[in-house]
Amino acid sequence: MDISKIKLVYYSPTGTGKRTVEAIRKGMGIDYDVIDLTPAGSEMKNHAVAKDELAIIAAPVYSGRIPAVAAERVRTVKGDGSPAVLVAVYGNREFEDALIELKDITEELGFKTVAGSAFIGQHSFDSEETPIATNRPDGEDVKKAMDFGAKVMEKVKGLGEIPDLEVPGDRPYRKSGGGDPRSPETNPDSCILCGMCARVCPTGCVKVSDLVETDKEKCTACTACVQNCPTGARHWKHEGILGAAKWLATNFGARKEPEFFL
Ligand SMILES: Cc1cc2nc3c(=O)[nH]c(=O)nc-3n(C[C@H](O)[C@H](O)[C@H](O)COP(=O)(O)O)c2cc1C
Known part of the structure; x- marks a missing residue:
């Protein structure tokens, strides 16, 4: 071929x-x-x-x-x-x-x-x-x-x-979804309103004007806004996400390797 x-x-x-x-x-x-x-x-x-x-x-x-x-x-x-x-x-x-x-x-x-x-x-x-x-x-x-x-x-x-x-x-397939709508928060003291969070959001759920607003219903928790925020203003406060992060870091620290099916 x-x-x-x-x-x-x-x-x-x-x-x-x-x-x-x-x-x-x-x-x-x-x-x-x-x-x-x-x-x-x-x-x-x-x-x-x-x-x-x-x-x-x-x-x-x-x-x-x-x-x-x-x-x-x-x-x-x-x-x-x-x-x-x-x-x-x-x-x-x-x-x-x-x-x-x-x-x-x-x-x-x-x-x-x-x-x-x-x-x-x-x-x-x-x-x-x-x-x-x-x-x-x-x-x-x-x-x-x-x-x-x-x-x-x-x-x-x-x-x-x-x-x-x-x-x-x-x-x-296993069941997916469920849980309450959630999205990252923005700390107004360190946010410079640069709009990066809105630009990297894949669902367009973040709007930046003289404040940052997030449509929780459309947020997929992908966390691109948090990872790309230049000042660290964008962060997770949601207990479920913070708890999951702790659980993952505690239980899945051992390195896994890529797998191939050929
Ligand atoms: C809501 C959510 C659920 C996730 N579920 C899993 C999972 O079930 N298993 C896992 O190993 N990683 C899980 N991850 C981690 C992502 O699969 C991982 O970070 C991936 O590298 C993201 O791909 P991207 O960088 O191309 O967006 C999850 C991430 C998010 C945001």
Whole structure:
């Protein structure tokens, strides 16, 4: 099977999935385009991946699943029997049913899974007090991602038809969602109203005027606003999130390694 181009497709609010797919792509070493599904409003556009293009499709893991916002946006990308490399990026706890869910979503869209992977990214709730997979993907992850990219390319070249590929996970998927609406807070004393939080929010739930307002109903807790705030004014105060961060830092400190399904 000859591949003319790679399409990098990702929803990556805090950038770990984006860095991972870039490394996989580097290992493949052919021309590419980017379909970034992260910015607010991405769900309004449609995209197509041709038969002879290979898509690398990445989404983060939220509660062992693909977040609903990511699933909705991935559904704007149609394949044409196009080969796909699936990438679930998780914060060193577990990826549970996320990869099989991503496979089901993308195969419905006309992709054929040639390879799957689960990579580790710094957990969205990582902080100095609660370090969880800090700075991942790191150099070792990037090297593994590049090697994986090279192996996938070898596999694709040798294929006529793409056989079905099994990836871990259960159907029906575990339950997702629930819990009360929550969002980060802004400390007015250190906020400089620069608008960064609004610009990086993938759902457009933050509005900045002479104060910062957040629509809790639309917040996915992705934490991009907290991680990108230049003054540290944006922070979590919600007990559930702070408790989860503590629990994760206490119980999931042991380094996990990327897994590959080829
Ligand atoms: C609401 C929420 C739920 C999450 N659930 C999980 C999980 O179930 N397992 C896990 O290991 N990491 C979990 N994470 C961490 C993310 O999967 C991880 O930080 C990932 O690297 C984020 O990808 P991105 O940087 O591409 O946005 C969760 C993060 C958030 C915000």
